[in-house]
Amino acid sequence: DGDSEGDAAPHHSTVKALCMAITAASGKAFAEKFMTQFAAGFKENNHATTLAGLLAEKISWDWSDDSKGDGTPDDLTGMFSKSWGAMVDSFNLLAKQVVVDTTHSKVLVTGQLIINITGGLADETNLVHNDICFIFTLNDKEQVTHWEGYWDQADEGMTAALGKVMAKLKA
Numbered sequence: 001d002g003d004s005e006g007d008a009a010p011h012h013s014t015v016k017a018l019c020m021a022i023t024a025a026s027g028k029a030f031a032e033k034f035m036t037q038f039a040a041g042f043k044e045n046n047h048a049t050t051l052a053g054l055l056a057e058k059i060s061w062d063w064s065d066d067s068k069g070d071g072t073p074d075d076l077t078g079m080f081s082k083s084w085g086a087m088v089d090s091f092n093l094l095a096k097q098v099v100v101d102t103t104h105s106k107v108l109v110t111g112q113l114i115i116n117i118t119g120g121l122a123d124e125t126n127l128v129h130n131d132i133c134f135i136f137t138l139n140d141k142e143q144v145t146h147w148e149g150y151w152d153q154a155d156e157g158m159t160a161a162l163g164k165v166m167a168k169l170k171a
Contacts, residue, residue, distance in 0.1 A: 046081075056143040061149070096109060096111040117162060
């Protein structure tokens with residue numbers, strides 16, 4: 001009768017399900033590992049070491065602080081070591097939520113973030129609360145090929161802490 005009403009969506013969903021790029025379990029395991037290793041990198045500003053093997057040979061990024069680019073893991077971690085890695089000595093993600101898009105190999109991690117902005121100065125403590133969201137696109141080796149980062153870059157507490165620490169570093 002030529003009536004295909006309702007056939008397209010279920011067929012499309014079935015095809016997508018059969019072509020799962022990652023599983024929900026592997027996406028959640030990736031999120032745990034990445035966030036643990038990422039947080040560890042702030043203690044010694046050594047994200048090149050702590051994120052080794054988690055970033056693809058070619059990666060792109062686009063973050064709320066207007067950091068945007070593409071290159072190698074060394075390009076990304078090198079840039080990071082001169083910015084957030086140099087300014088922050090602890091990264092604590094509370095109430096973390098993970099969403100895995102199995103058909104597009106995307107892992108979304110969001111939560112309430114507390115960072116300590118010190119600029120590496122022993123006498124500085126500036127705890128900043130700012131919600132954060134990362135969206136990672138993974139390749140077939142479960143390495144990040146694209147990293148989106150969202151937070152309130154104009155957060156008053158964060159901008160005050162960054163301004164205070166940068167002034168001390170310039171003095």
